[in-house]
Amino acid sequence: MKGSVIALDHFDGKEAAALMIDGQLDDIVVALPDGGVAPETIFRGKMGRPVKGLGGAFVDLPDGQRGFLRQTKGLRPGDPVLVQVAGLAEQGKAIPLTTRLLFKSRYAIVTPDAPGLNISRQIVDDDLRAALADLAQSAMAGAPDRMGLILRSACAEADDHAITEDIAQMRELAEQVLADGAGAPDCLVAAAGPHMAAWRDWPMPDTLDDAAGSFQRHNVIEAVEALLGAHVPLSGGAHMQVEVTSAFVTIDVNTGPDTSPAAGLKANIAAARELPRQLRLRGLGGQVMIDFAPCAKKDRQVLEQSLRAAFRRDGRDTVLAGWTPLGNYELTRKRDRVALRACL
Template sequence: MSEEILINVTPVETRVAVVENGVLQEVYIERSRSRGIVGNIYQGKVVRVLPGMQAAFVDIGLERTSFIHASDIACLDSEGAEHADIRTKIREGQLLTVQVTKDPMGTKGARLTTRLSVSSRYLVYMPGAAHIGVSHRIDDEEERQRLRDVLEVTVREEDEDLCDGYILRTAAEGVGEDELRADVKFLKRLWAAVERRMKRDTAPSVIYEDLPLFMRTMRDLVRPGLEKIRIDSRESFQRVGQFAEDYLPEIASQLEYYPGERPIFDLYGVEDEIQKALGRKVELKSGGYLIIDQTEAMSTIDINTGAFVGHRNLEETIFKTNLEAAAALARQLRLRNLGGIIIIDFIDMKDPEHRRQVLRALERAMEKDYAKTSITGVSELGLVEMTRKRTRESLEHVLCETCHYCHGRGSLKSPETVCYEVFREILRESRAYESKRLLVLASQEVVDSLLDEESANVADLEEFIGASIRFQVEAVYTQEQFDVVLL
């Protein structure tokens, strides 16, 4: 499998595309006016404690107050304190050092924790955790144990009692003692700087900010099998080159500056794929298709055979469509960054073996996903429930806003429906006020319908109310807007 990372940098926006075998798999977008804040550490102030929810609101200097649950507040003073009532942990007005685990989404504020951590290329450092963990993505048991042993020896050179915790990241697979020792020292220096700011700064304030997106890409997305990292900004290329020289010398040869006149995302077809990812319908090669709907509570994916009629029988057609859909929807979840609860409506399969194979195909396809996922079995109705960890906004929420015309419904009242609303409004106006002439202001579509399909009904209405009705097109009106004016 060949993998490339494309980085498009402008003064207002940075975009990163992960392309596998020529197909776009993931997109990350960061805008200078609204940078993501996951990983940032803040000095905050508790503004409200909610005992009924076992949660609290914390002011960290953002537009909306942030949210912390009792389970995310570390209490190390007594056994069982982790599950204690939130009122025994914090109080209103208290200063609290917190880290963001989820960006603000929609109307919800950021999600916080007091279990602080900072990351390097190979490690996540967790002060006070006294634990060494290994990424579940490293599945070779011998390698997991080797890494654990090497890190423990390295850490105990500076911290004999192992008071702090570390997690070995996926990128640590195959690295040696020298690389891990360098990362440990870097994290210790970084944390010392964070502690100095924690003692000095008042609330609300930023204590520590994570790296910008193009630098985080080097730290988080570079993995074995990566062929090229192409960057279209000379300044960013130089900064990334320096970062690689200091921390990732083995990937220096894979960095490439792209100076072409044609935009890098156009050259690789990324722009077209992003536009497709904003639509509801995803075409399958067989002729089937997916319908993806995103709501605040969950996302749903419906699979249909469409134009695919198969070659043998109906059950075989359904099975092949579901298999193709399993691979396609796994890619769409990564590309659109859909998180939370996801309901997948596979086409009903009678054969239990077919259901098992489709579920296995979905699980295999999701193994490439770096977000944590959990999948249930296929129900008798063909439904699969799954969850995918959500830490940032979906692609749709980053790039789009609610439609001003339909207010998020995804549909408009038909011209016929609006015509009948106009008739009812005319009747209300004529009963309340005496007038021989009325003027209806409406959109072009509605006026056309009133003068054409509904002309006979308009004539009957004029006779019934004893007044003439005129129509005027208002170009700025939406299809659902209208006014009835007495003349």
């Protein structure tokens, strides 16, 4: 099926949302397992004592949970503190926290400790940028001095009323949370669920299917089942294997039946283009080690260009570290969601 489809449904009773582009699964979000704490959740916590050697302090959260905060300047043990979940905690470790709060919606992000009015760089029309700047200035009039605003790329297709209403809602929520900084540990703002996150973060689709059975109708279930396995077919008969260890993610690229001199480079470029999508859909991050198919060292520059272009389009926080002495390629990627296998 050509075009884009957002399907809203459930997996095993868990809320889920899928984005299909031209019949291919492009993104999927599934609710966390019971007890999981999603990134963007905002807590009022209680500061613990600094931990020598770790450069931060533990923070007591509600329900007996603990987080770890690095920005401790000016905070003392026992102080209440407003924090936001900055990422996913590895099993048995404290939840990573930050004091840099973000209040995010489809059109606006309110930033309490980052003053200034900013507009997405993806909006390039000068007249539109000027109009949005005026709108933002008006909507944020009277806000606290250190409260900033970012207008997201979705503003390019929205009317002024929708943008203004979005800003007002996020500003009101931010002001309410900032005024609620004293007291016992508590959850103040829950993270967006998959259906809300799909509306907030994905482009407006050609088709929105939120009726029961939408995953079956748009072949989402079949695509997810393929992601639960290690084998990933590539063009020309090549393939890669995606395996997860306790230390890092390993990728092994193979040329398959192709025995031509350029087989290794072709398989590697195909793998580089597909890799960001596979990591995103599988919910994998941390250290990633890639064993590319054999190819001449002079071809590495072409392969590196393909990797940079692919991850630039992906837009996630990724550091391309480079080649190891043994000829493998390393990168690190922010853990911004729970692994798909763990959710399902």
